[in-house]
Amino acid sequence: MPSYLSSEVFSGHIDAPMDIWALGCIVIEMLTELPAWGESFLSTEEYLRFFIEYLELLPKKAKGISFFCCDFLEKCFIKDPSKRWIADMLLDHHFL
Helix, strand or coil: HHHHHHHHHCCCCCCHHHHHHHHHHHHHHHCCCCCCCCCCCHEEEHHHHHHHHHHHCCCCCCCCCCCHHHHHHHHCCCCCCCCCCCCCHCCCCCCC
8 A cells, every 4th residue: 555655666776674763653543543744745655755765754643642642653664765664673663
């Protein structure tokens, strides 16, 4: 689904950090019952690429979430995939 794609997908790097980005999108969707980007027009890869690569935007975090939830999501949405937290690190995060 395009709304779960991370920035590295657009440069052709397919790897495990993409799944962590998608996890962050899923957490937002679970909290808000809406897609992480919050806009239905972002359902195409072209729009998503523009927002992620050119505007350097991140998915919207839900209002009123805890500090730990916000921090967890920030770790999922680190733009550089080599610096993005891995699953083992996230499993030890205070949010969980």
